[in-house]
Amino acid sequence: MKQLRSILEGIGSAIFLMLRSASFVGTIPSQFARVIEQCYLIGYTTLPIVAILCFFVGSVLALQAGYSMQDFQAQQFIGSLVGLSMARELGPMMVSILLAGRVGSAVTAELASMKVYQEVDALVTMNISPERILVLPRLVAVLVMMPVLTIIANLVGWYGGAVVCRYTGFIAIGPESYFAAVRHVVKFKDVFDGMVKAEVFGFAVVLVCCNIGLNTRGGPREIGASVTRAVVASLILILVLDYFVTKVLI
Amino acid sequence: MDLPQPSHIPHVTGDALTTGVAIEGLSKSFGSLRVLKDVSFTVKPGEIFVLMGPSGSGKSVLLRHIIGLEAPTEGRVLVDGHDPMVEDTRGHVRMALVFQDGALFNSLSVYDNLALYPREHRLGSEAEIRERVMHALQILSVEKAASKLPSDLSGGMKKRVSIARALVIQPQLLLYDEPTSELDPVMAATIDEIIATLKDEIRVTSIVVSHDRDLALSIADRVGFLMDGRLIHIGPPSGLKAPEDPRIADFLNPKIDIRNPRFKSLEA
Numbered sequence: 001m002k003q004l005r006s007i008l009e010g011i012g013s014a015i016f017l018m019l020r021s022a023s024f025v026g027t028i029p030s031q032f033a034r035v036i037e038q039c040y041l042i043g044y045t046t047l048p049i050v051a052i053l054c055f056f057v058g059s060v061l062a063l064q065a066g067y068s069m070q071d072f073q074a075q076q077f078i079g080s081l082v083g084l085s086m087a088r089e090l091g092p093m094m095v096s097i098l099l100a101g102r103v104g105s106a107v108t109a110e111l112a113s114m115k116v117y118q119e120v121d122a123l124v125t126m127n128i129s130p131e132r133i134l135v136l137p138r139l140v141a142v143l144v145m146m147p148v149l150t151i152i153a154n155l156v157g158w159y160g161g162a163v164v165c166r167y168t169g170f171i172a173i174g175p176e177s178y179f180a181a182v183r184h185v186v187k188f189k190d191v192f193d194g195m196v197k198a199e200v201f202g203f204a205v206v207l208v209c210c211n212i213g214l215n216t217r218g219g220p221r222e223i224g225a226s227v228t229r230a231v232v233a234s235l236i237l238i239l240v241l242d243y244f245v246t247k248v249l250i
Numbered sequence: 251m252d253l254p255q256p257s258h259i260p261h262v263t264g265d266a267l268t269t270g271v272a273i274e275g276l277s278k279s280f281g282s283l284r285v286l287k288d289v290s291f292t293v294k295p296g297e298i299f300v301l302m303g304p305s306g307s308g309k310s311v312l313l314r315h316i317i318g319l320e321a322p323t324e325g326r327v328l329v330d331g332h333d334p335m336v337e338d339t340r341g342h343v344r345m346a347l348v349f350q351d352g353a354l355f356n357s358l359s360v361y362d363n364l365a366l367y368p369r370e371h372r373l374g375s376e377a378e379i380r381e382r383v384m385h386a387l388q389i390l391s392v393e394k395a396a397s398k399l400p401s402d403l404s405g406g407m408k409k410r411v412s413i414a415r416a417l418v419i420q421p422q423l424l425l426y427d428e429p430t431s432e433l434d435p436v437m438a439a440t441i442d443e444i445i446a447t448l449k450d451e452i453r454v455t456s457i458v459v460s461h462d463r464d465l466a467l468s469i470a471d472r473v474g475f476l477m478d479g480r481l482i483h484i485g486p487p488s489g490l491k492a493p494e495d496p497r498i499a500d501f502l503n504p505k506i507d508i509r510n511p512r513f514k515s516l517e518a
Contacts, residue, residue: 110357113356114355114356117351117353117356118349118351118353119353119354119355119356121314121319121347121349121353122347122349122353122354122355124318124319125317125318125319125340125345125346125347126346126366126367126370126419127337127340127341127371128366128367128370128371133370
């Protein structure tokens with residue numbers, strides 16, 4: 001019962017934080033530099049790890065599919081499988097999981113530290129809303145960067161699959177056939193749906209991490225506990241939201 | 251050290267509060283712990299009110315109520331007739347709090363720490379903001395630290411930068427939480443002079459939480475004494491010279507008696 005109450009309080013607090021941040025939307029132009037800085041932190045610094053991970057996700061997918069399909073001589077469908085899986089599910093999912101682990105933890109740690117060491121209180125006393133300068137730029141940045149990261153994740157994943165198909169003996173599908181299958185099956189709507197998912201997941205992750213960070217009380221140990229809680233909550237949230245968003249989009 | 255004279259301060263402009271600060275029946279509980287118990291007092295516009303008391307008596311919590319960082323469990327706080335918990339109050343009344351640990355923004359340089367307020371509130375061009383910031387840094391003799399990060403500063407330097415940051419706000423109400431702790435005696439005296447000068451020349455209302463009896467005697471208009479969450483004394487600072495209340499006398503002039511130590515209860 002206590003845990004349920006805590007979860008409901010967390011949801012309520014996150015929604016309140018979102019509404020408070022949204023009330024400052026008009027200040028985005030004057031915070032352009034902050035948004036760009038957050039875009040850099042969320043997008044550019046996450047890009048290499050997204051690329052590496054998604055390359056191997058695409059590769060493993062092609063390898064497993066090729067291994068399973070060789071008995072049916074259905075290797076020509078590997079491109080379709082990898083293409084659709086990456087675009088509709090794995091691309092946005094992997095980017096969001098990386099975002100939770102890499103960016104979400106950093107955001108929580110930074111805001112929790114600012115809260116514990118009274119920097120957030122100092123902002124309030126200066127009549128500067130923490131939601132405006134700490135939360136809103138991050139939410140805007142994640143909305144800007146998630147589609148970019150997702151498209152790159154999809155492309156790299158597809159190429160990972162192509163490389164495996166080309167150089168694995170029992171698959172032996174050339175890049176032309178592989179990408180022809182990708183083009184044939186993957187429609188704009190699939191990529192778009194994936195980007196919608198990524199936007200929802202990314203927004204939820206950053207919102208939850210900001211909320212947990214700003215509600216941290218105590219000392220250094222609580223900062224660490226908040227980071228753990230934020231990452232775990234983000235991962236659970238991604239999986240739960242995935243089901244509902246997929247249901248809406250299908 | 252070439253300390254600046256407090257007479258430089260009038261460059262900082264401000265307008266006084268009209269009705270001051272009123273605290274009426276303020277009580278605060280954190281769970282089952284009652285930190286403040288029915289505290290009532292007023293601070294007149296332009297007054298320096300020094301709040302003294304042992305550690306853990308609720309002084310800092312009281313300051314946090316006055317600036318609107320904590321909501322009262324019972325009673326109310328009014329700053330110039332406004333509830334400080336209401337966001338608009340900070341638009342009506344310029345308030346600043348000098349935190350005990352500085353609370354500087356660790357990711358920003360000292361200069362940017364001070365420039366944040368005028369930039370966010372668009373209080374002039376970058377050149378004007380620079381002049382305002384550098385002046386505040388000069389008052390506290392920390393202008394050479396402008397480009398440093400707070401993590402590169404000593405405890406005393408952080409405190410001075412924190413006071414400089416409060417000055418940049420040009421506050422009508424300035425709250426200090428232990429402003430002279432961690433400072434050497436000369437700098438502590440300078441801070442006392444700055445607090446007094448702000449009152450004399452631009453009628454800044456100041457509430458100072460301190461353990462420093464010398465500070466209270468030299469600059470306070472009135473002194474309040476908080477013990478176990480209750481305000482047990484309010485009066486002129488001269489009352490501290492020979493306090494009638496034995497608890498205040500013991501706090502101000504603690505006698506070291508190794509035959510009858512205060513921690514004897516620990517033996518149990």
